[in-house]
Each structure stands twice: as structure tokens, then as C-alpha cells.
Amino acid sequence: MNEAATQTAPDIRAAQSAPLLDVQGMSISFATAGGRLEATRDIAFSVAPGERIGVVGESGCGKTITGLSLLRLLPEDVAHISGRLDFMGVDLATCSEATLRDIRGKRIGMIFQEPMSALDPVFTVGDQIAEGLLAHGRMGRVEARERALEALRSVGIAAPEKRFHAYPHQLSGGMRQRVMIAGAMICNPQLLIADEPTTALDVTVQAQILELLRDLSDRAHMALLFITHDLGVVAETCTRMLTMYAGEIVEDAGVDAALEHPLHPYTSGLLRALPRLSERRSALPSIPGRVPVLGQMPEGCRFRQRCPFATDGCEKPQALQDAGAGRRVRCWRFRDLDLPGVAA
Amino acid sequence: MTGERAPTLSVRDLRVEFPAAERGATVKAVDGVSFDIFKGETFGLIGESGSGKTTIGRAVVHLVEPTAGTILHDGVDPARLSSREFRAARRAWQIVFQDPNAALNPRSTILTSVMEPLAVSGVGSAEERRRAALQALARVGLPEEIGARYPHQLSGGQKQRVVIARTLTLKPELIVCDEVVAALDMSIRGDVLNLFAELQRELGLTYLFITHDLSVVSHISDRIAVAYLGRLVELGPAEAVTENAIHPYTRALLSAEPAPLPSHMRTGKRILLEGEIPSPINPPSGCHFRTRCGHAVDLCAQRAPEWREIVRGHWAACHFAEQFCSEENVAGEKAGATLLGG
Numbered sequence: 001m002n003e004a005a006t007q008t009a010p011d012i013r014a015a016q017s018a019p020l021l022d023v024q025g026m027s028i029s030f031a032t033a034g035g036r037l038e039a040t041r042d043i044a045f046s047v048a049p050g051e052r053i054g055v056v057g058e059s060g061c062g063k064t065i066t067g068l069s070l071l072r073l074l075p076e077d078v079a080h081i082s083g084r085l086d087f088m089g090v091d092l093a094t095c096s097e098a099t100l101r102d103i104r105g106k107r108i109g110m111i112f113q114e115p116m117s118a119l120d121p122v123f124t125v126g127d128q129i130a131e132g133l134l135a136h137g138r139m140g141r142v143e144a145r146e147r148a149l150e151a152l153r154s155v156g157i158a159a160p161e162k163r164f165h166a167y168p169h170q171l172s173g174g175m176r177q178r179v180m181i182a183g184a185m186i187c188n189p190q191l192l193i194a195d196e197p198t199t200a201l202d203v204t205v206q207a208q209i210l211e212l213l214r215d216l217s218d219r220a221h222m223a224l225l226f227i228t229h230d231l232g233v234v235a236e237t238c239t240r241m242l243t244m245y246a247g248e249i250v251e252d253a254g255v256d257a258a259l260e261h262p263l264h265p266y267t268s269g270l271l272r273a274l275p276r277l278s279e280r281r282s283a284l285p286s287i288p289g290r291v292p293v294l295g296q297m298p299e300g301c302r303f304r305q306r307c308p309f310a311t312d313g314c315e316k317p318q319a320l321q322d323a324g325a326g327r328r329v330r331c332w333r334f335r336d337l338d339l340p341g342v343a344a
Numbered sequence: 345m346t347g348e349r350a351p352t353l354s355v356r357d358l359r360v361e362f363p364a365a366e367r368g369a370t371v372k373a374v375d376g377v378s379f380d381i382f383k384g385e386t387f388g389l390i391g392e393s394g395s396g397k398t399t400i401g402r403a404v405v406h407l408v409e410p411t412a413g414t415i416l417h418d419g420v421d422p423a424r425l426s427s428r429e430f431r432a433a434r435r436a437w438q439i440v441f442q443d444p445n446a447a448l449n450p451r452s453t454i455l456t457s458v459m460e461p462l463a464v465s466g467v468g469s470a471e472e473r474r475r476a477a478l479q480a481l482a483r484v485g486l487p488e489e490i491g492a493r494y495p496h497q498l499s500g501g502q503k504q505r506v507v508i509a510r511t512l513t514l515k516p517e518l519i520v521c522d523e524v525v526a527a528l529d530m531s532i533r534g535d536v537l538n539l540f541a542e543l544q545r546e547l548g549l550t551y552l553f554i555t556h557d558l559s560v561v562s563h564i565s566d567r568i569a570v571a572y573l574g575r576l577v578e579l580g581p582a583e584a585v586t587e588n589a590i591h592p593y594t595r596a597l598l599s600a601e602p603a604p605l606p607s608h609m610r611t612g613k614r615i616l617l618e619g620e621i622p623s624p625i626n627p628p629s630g631c632h633f634r635t636r637c638g639h640a641v642d643l644c645a646q647r648a649p650e651w652r653e654i655v656r657g658h659w660a661a662c663h664f665a666e667q668f669c670s671e672e673n674v675a676g677e678k679a680g681a682t683l684l685g686g
């Protein structure tokens with residue numbers, strides 16, 4: 001931890017014992033033509049310093065908007081966030097724009113699936129990275145340039161002096177993602193939100209980027225909120241896994257525990273649908289149906305229409321309940337169900 | 345297995361070049377590829393983006409003109425057919441792409457879209473086409489009512505089924521499936537893959553199944569070919585390629601696949617490749633993989649390795665393939681085998 005960080009961090013010792021981020025009762029709703037629709041509900045989780053958490057679930061389950069809302073990056077005119085988003089003592093939901101600007105990039109970094117859309121095509125990569133430093137002040141151009149070069153080097157870009165003057169379109173996909181990571185890392189954030197950062201990359205390049213993220217997280221004790229639909233990526237990168245379904249967290253468990261003994265039928269269904277784990281050319285299990293669309297959320301358990309274990313009682317709303325051993329699950333039947341994981 | 349049967353598709357020394365953006369340069373998208381596919385088989389083709397998979401698939405269904413080489417369908421070179429014979433014959437060779445949205449007209453009903461290819465080729469009466477379309481929808485497991493809907497009212501998996509139904513109306517024999525489940529959620533990929541398998545059993549279809557997803561290809565394929573920068577580097581029975589890979593690139597690819605397994609079950613050791621796939625405008629001399637290969641020696645820059653059968657039915661292009669193949673059995677350095685075994 002360098003000096004600048006120590007000065008501005010509210011209380012370093014407290015931050016190490018207490019969670020870095022503590023989200024309670026967060027819901028996100030959107031103003032649409034059909035009225036205000038709730039896209040996520042009752043989101044509650046915490047992130048310890050240095051912890052790596054994977055967020056999984058099908059398309060449309062609310063992963064991306066959950067990540068974006070932590071930095072209030074959703075369009076403010078239509079999106080409404082409620083609940084408490086405590087980040088090192090600051091409520092991200094209600095803090096001033098100025099405080100938020102200070103936190104964005106400096107304490108919480110974010111990277112996305114398509115680096116091309118996040119990088120400005122008319123500026124060189126060096127300028128874009130250095131800009132992050134200049135924006136947060138306390139540094140001259142020369143020093144910013146040095147730090148930017150160092151950041152490019154630290155994400156494995158060879159000959160950074162040459163790449164410094166390259167435009168984004170002159171770089172390969174993997175290289176652009178490294179540049180994005182360099183930009184997000186330059187102020188040594190305590191938390192990096194990564195939304196499908198390797199989905200557009202080839203598997204050999206993905207392996208490089210995952211290694212890089214793990215390594216940076218270990219070295220800088222940086223927490224990671226890793227949004228992905230790829231359970232293999234979570235298994236290799238994270239220690240904890242949040243499963244989201246239809247705007248709710250339905251399971252929260254250590255990665256190994258979730259993979260071997262999932263407690264929620266949805267987590268189990270996702271695991272069973274993975275091709276590699278069933279016999280070659282056998283029929284693949286799938287989860288029938290689809291994620292309900294906004295405005296048509298079923299009453300009671302939101303997974304009920306697709307759940308093979310649905311029964312009387314499931315029409316009641318489900319709370320995310322404590323399941324022991326640091327796990328939580330949103331299914332009242334979890335003790336009765338012995339669900340298959342990947343090893344089954 | 346393949347036995348001594350005649351292949352239904354035979355590709356020899358296929359080359360496809362495109363003019364590059366830079367003046368005078370050419371993109372060697374496919375740079376000398378040979379393989380056979382047998383009737384009723386699923387032939388998987390994997391490789392990183394830019395390796396030439398889509399171009400091979402498009403050449404096979406004659407959507408792109410080869411620069412050199414031959415493509416025979418049941419021993420016949422379509423280039424020798426009259427244009428009328430060619431039009432009739434090519435209905436048997438179809439391609440399905442990744443994005444069903446691009447394939448469906450948003451302003452046409454599903455039924456109209458499914459009937460379209462028949463209408464275009466003027467097959468049957470309007471009523472016959474309608475019946476054929478409804479039958480095809482039923483065959484892919486979609487209820488008749490779906491025919492009256494529009495694409496935006498369907499899920500991704502349903503739209504991909506519609507595209508498959510439309511292809512089926514032409515009674516194809518060979519279907520090139522180019523990343524057909526890549527755009528679908530993992531929870532429904534299984535559905536679409538199961539459908540492909542079921543149609544193959546019922547209709548005796550042959551598939552060239554293109555994907556960059558190793559778990560998908562190893563699940564569905566009888567044989568697997570691995571492409572790198574316009575060439576094939578390995579080809580063999582699915583089990584052999586995924587469990588006893590010979591080529592250093594295949595091994596690296598398998599080991600890079602993230603395994604959704606708890607830590608104590610994850611034993612595969614990772615071969616981390618450096619850099620990315622080079623440009624096909626100016627590929628490395630000799631072995632195309634040499635710039636990223638941990639085993640490369642001077643010879644690899646001087647001469648391209650020969651494409652040869654290393655063990656029966658298992659082909660590879662690496663100067664040291666025989667050595668790697670026997671080391672495999674001794675040292676048991678099975679990169680990824682534990683990940684993909686099943």
C-alpha cells in the first residue's frame with residue numbers, strides 16, 4: 001500500500017477486518033413505457049478485501065446491472081437504485097457525485113467484455129491510461145507517463161514505449177483487454193469489477209488474461225467481482241460464487257462447495273448443462289423454459305416454472321436464508337434436496 | 345467408424361486467399377487443408393478466431409471460391425456440373441451460422457421465413473411449401489402457433505430452431521454448423537445440441553461442426569480437426585484428439601480450457617501460450633505455430649512440417665509428432681485429458 005492510498009483510505013485497519021463492500025437490500029428498477037419495472041430485488045452480499053467473487057447466471061438475470069449500479073453507471077434518468085451500498089464507509093447509492101468520481105477508477109475499477117467500446121478510438125492508449133492519473137490529480141505529465149508505461153508493462157505488454165503511441169484499433173483483442181486492465185489498475189483500486197472480460201477472447205488468450213487478473217489480485221490484494229456465464233472461468237479464478245436468477249441472488253457459496261454440492265436447483269441445473277461433464281454424445285440435460293422477462297416475474301419462487309422440484313409451498317416468496325457454513329440459498333426445500341453437482 | 349467407405353466430402357489442398365486491406369497483400373485464410381468427411385458423421389473443426397474455420401465451411405458449401413484445391417461431394421467436383429445441375433445439387437449442402445437474428449427477417453412471420461428457401465428455389469406449390477414448413481417446425485420441436493409469430497417474440501434457442509427448420513426444408517445431406525450454439529445461453533445449448541444429434545440419427549445427416557468451444561466439440565464429434573492459421577495441425581477420433589493430443593498447439597488449447605471443477609479435481613497442468621495468433625497476411629515461415637511453440641527449433645522456421653498419419657486415423661503436422669506421440673504414452677503428459685475426459 002503506497003502512501004497516497006493510506007492517506008485517503010478512511011481506515012485501513014478497519015477495512016481489512018470489515019468487508020470492503022457491503023450491499024444490503026439493493027434493488028434496481030427501470031422506468032419503461034409499461035411503468036416502473038423492478039430488474040433486481042433484495043440483492044445482498046459483501047466482498048472482503050482481496051476476495052474474488054464470481055457472479056453467474058443466464059443472460060438477463062441482472063449480473064451486468066448489478067455491477068454497473070455499484071458505480072452508478074446506469075442511466076440516471078431511467079434507473080433507480082435503492083438499498084445500501086457501503087464501500088469502506090461510503091454509501092455508493094447516496095454519496096455525492098464528487099465522492100463517486102473519486103472512488104471510480106481510483107478505489108473501484110471496472111473492465112468490460114468489449115474493450116474497443118470502452119477505449120476512445122481517437123486517443124493513443126498511453127494518453128488514455130495516463131489520463132486516469134491526471135484526472136485524479138497530484139501528478140504531472142512526465143510522472144503520469146512513467147506510471148502508464150509501468151502499468152502497461154505490468155499487464156504483460158511487450159515494448160510498452162512503442163504501444164504507448166498506438167491507437168486501440170491497431171491492437172489485437174487480447175492486447176486491448178490488457179490495456180483496459182492497465183487503465184483500471186493504474187490507481188491501485190481495492191476492487192475491480194470485471195464484466196465478462198474474456199468472453200470475446202480466444203481460449204489461449206483468455207488463459208493469459210485470467211492468469212494476469214489472478215496475479216494482480218494476489219499481488220495488490222485487490223478484490224474482484226467477476227461477472228461471467230462461464231463456470232469454468234469462475235472455478236479457475238474465484239473463491240466464492242454468487243448465482244443470480246431473475247434479478248435475485250439465489251445462492252452464495254464457496255466455489256468448490258457450489259460446484260460439488262449446489263444447494264439451489266438453479267445452480268445444479270447450470271452445472272448439469274455443461275457438456276464436458278456428461279458422457280460423450282449422450283443427451284445433454286438442459287433447463288427447460290427461459291428467464292422470465294421484466295414485468296412478468298412470477299409470484300413466489302421465481303424459478304418455480306422451471307424447477308423440477310417445485311411443489312406446494314413454492315408459491316410463497318423465497319428469502320435468501322442462511323444455510324450454514326457461510327452459505328446462503330433462496331429455496332425453502334434445500335435441506336430435503338440432494339442436488340447433483342459437477343462430480344455426480 | 346470410417347472403415348473403407350468412400351467419403352461424402354473430400355477436401356484436398358484447399359487454399360482460399362482474399363485481397364487484404366493493404367494494397368497488394370493477400371490474406372491466406374486457408375493455406376492448404378485436406379480432410380475427408382464420411383456420411384452420417386459429425387466432423388468437429390476447432391481453432392482460434394482467424395484460423396480459417398468459417399472460410400473452410402463457406403468453401404465447402406460453395407459460398408466462397410477456392411483459390412486452389414478441390415472439393416468433391418460423393419466423388420463429384422461441382423465445378424464440373426452445369427449451372428442448372430449445380431443449383432439443384434447444392435441444396436444438399438447447407439450452412440447454419442451463429443446469429444439466428446441475422447438469418448431471420450424481422451418483418452416476416454416465422455412461417456414465411458421457413459418457407460422462403462423453397463419459394464426462392466420454386467419447389468412445389470404454395471400449399472406444399474406451407475405443409476413442408478409446418479412439418480419442419482414440428483421436427484425441430486416447435487409448436488405450429490410459432491409460425492404466426494415474429495422473430496422478436498422468440499427466444500434465442502427458439503430462433504436457432506427456426507433457422508434449422510428452414511434448412512431442413514431443403515432436405516440437406518451435409519450441414520456446416522458454424523458456431524451454432526455460441527450465441528445461446530449455456531442452459532439451452534444442450535437443447536440445440538441434442539436436436540442436432542436427434543436429426544442426425546433420424547435423417548442420416550452429416551455435419552461439419554465448427555466451434556471454438558472445446559467442450560461442445562468434444563461432446564458432439566466423432567472426429568475432430570484442429571486448425572491454426574489456415575492449416576490443420578491435427579485430426580483424429582474425438583477421444584484421441586482430446587485425450588491423447590499429439591500436436592503442441594492442440595495440447596495448449598486443451599489445457600487452456602477452464603475446467604468447471606472443484607480445486608481438488610483440477611489436475612490438468614496448464615501450458616500457457618505467449619502472444620496471439622499471428623496475421624494470416626504474413627504468416628511465420630515453416631511451421632505456422634513456431635512463434636508460440638515451446639518446442640520450436642531452427643528446423644521449424646525453415647520447413648513446414650508434413651501433414652501425415654502418425655497412428656492409424658490420427659494425423660498431425662509437426663516435425664516431432666512421432667516423438668510427442670510416444671512420449672505421450674510414456675510420460676503421460678496428458679494436457680487437458682483429465683479436463684475433457686468423460
Ligand SMILES: Nc1ncnc2c1ncn2[C@@H]1O[C@H](COP(=O)(O)OP(=O)(O)OP(=O)(O)O)[C@@H](O)[C@H]1O
Pocket residue numbers: 030032039057058059060061062063064065066075078229293294
Ligand atoms: N436501461 C434499461 N432499461 C430497461 N431494462 C433494462 C435496462 N438495462 C437492463 N435492463 C434489463 O435488466 C435485466 C438484467 O439485465 P443485465 O444486463 O444485468 O443482464 P445480465 O445478467 O448481465 O445478462 P447477460 O448475461 O446477457 O449480460 C434484463 O431484463 C434487461 O433487459
Ligand SMILES: Nc1ncnc2c1ncn2[C@@H]1O[C@H](COP(=O)(O)OP(=O)(O)O)[C@@H](O)[C@H]1O
Pocket residue numbers: 362363364371372373374391392393394395396397398399400624
Ligand atoms: N472476405 C474476406 N476478405 C478478407 N479477409 C477475410 C475474408 N474472410 C475471412 N478473411 C480473413 O481470413 C482469416 C480467416 O477467417 P475465418 O475463416 O473467418 O476464421 P475463423 O472462422 O476461424 O475465425 C481471417 O484473418 C479473416 O480476417
Ligand code: SF4
Pocket residue numbers: 264265266301302303304305307308309310311313314318330331332333334
Ligand atoms: S423454492 Fe421450490 S420452486 Fe423454488 S427452487 Fe426451491 S424447490 Fe424449486
Ligand code: SF4
Pocket residue numbers: 591592593631632633634635637638639640641644649661662663664
Ligand atoms: S513443427 Fe516445430 S514449431 Fe511446429 S509444432 Fe512442431 S515443434 Fe512446434
Ligand SMILES: [Mg+2]
Pocket residue numbers: 063064065195
Ligand atoms: Mg451482462
Ligand SMILES: [Mg+2]
Pocket residue numbers: 397398399
Ligand atoms: Mg468464424
